[in-house]
Amino acid sequence: MKEKAELEERAKGRLTTRTVAMPGDTNPSGDIFGGWVVSQMDIAAGICAGQRAQSRVVTVALDGMSFIRPVKVGDILGVYTRVESVGRTSMNILVEAWVRRGRIGQREKVTEGMFKFVAIDETGRSTPIPKEEDLPDYVLHGFDE
Numbered sequence: 001m002k003e004k005a006e007l008e009e010r011a012k013g014r015l016t017t018r019t020v021a022m023p024g025d026t027n028p029s030g031d032i033f034g035g036w037v038v039s040q041m042d043i044a045a046g047i048c049a050g051q052r053a054q055s056r057v058v059t060v061a062l063d064g065m066s067f068i069r070p071v072k073v074g075d076i077l078g079v080y081t082r083v084e085s086v087g088r089t090s091m092n093i094l095v096e097a098w099v100r101r102g103r104i105g106q107r108e109k110v111t112e113g114m115f116k117f118v119a120i121d122e123t124g125r126s127t128p129i130p131k132e133e134d135l136p137d138y139v140l141h142g143f144d145e
């Protein structure tokens with residue numbers, strides 16, 4: 001018989017951030033406010049994009065945001081990120097947010113979307129993204145995380 005973990009759907013990408021949804025993050029109906037979830041996804045995507053670009057980055061577009069299930073107070077929210085494509089100065093980062101219900105319960109995907117970031121220099125102008133072979137190992141292989 002397969003272990004329970006093997007039967008669970010797998011997230012795409014690398015686990016980039018984890019946090020707990022708190023009562024202060026709720027909307028008037030008591031579920032977690034969608035803007036809070038998007039903010040957590042933007043933070044994680046920014047970490048991923050900043051490491052790929054090895055520079056400051058800014059969000060320029062969000063595509064295909066899909067709120068699949070609500071997030072509840074006490075859920076652990078884990079955000080997974082993956083670089084989907086790289087342009088001259090821009091990158092598309094696939095982002096999935098998953099919860100562990102009430103810290104120890106069922107694991108479910110709650111939100112997904114594609115975040116576009118642009119690498120910028122110290123003056124705020126777009127700047128080229130380095131080639132993959134010029135990146136430090138931790139960016140590609142996730143040592144020390």
Ligand SMILES: CC(C)(COP(=O)(O)OP(=O)(O)OC[C@H]1O[C@@H](n2cnc3c(N)ncnc32)[C@H](O)[C@@H]1OP(=O)(O)O)[C@@H](O)C(=O)NCCC(=O)NCCS
Pocket residue numbers: 058059060061086087088089090091116118120124125126
């Ligand atoms: C990101 C920014 C510096 C780009 O400036 P720009 O003058 O458009 O720069 P460029 O014309 O050189 O374009 C840079 C890249 O971004 C892409 N891009 C710029 N605006 C985009 C948009 N709205 N949607 C999708 N892609 C966009 C371009 O296609 C280009 O990609 P490539 O180099 O991979 O081919 C500028 O738009 C900016 O500062 N935006 C605000 C970002 C921000 O504050 N985000 C936080 C929101 S709270």
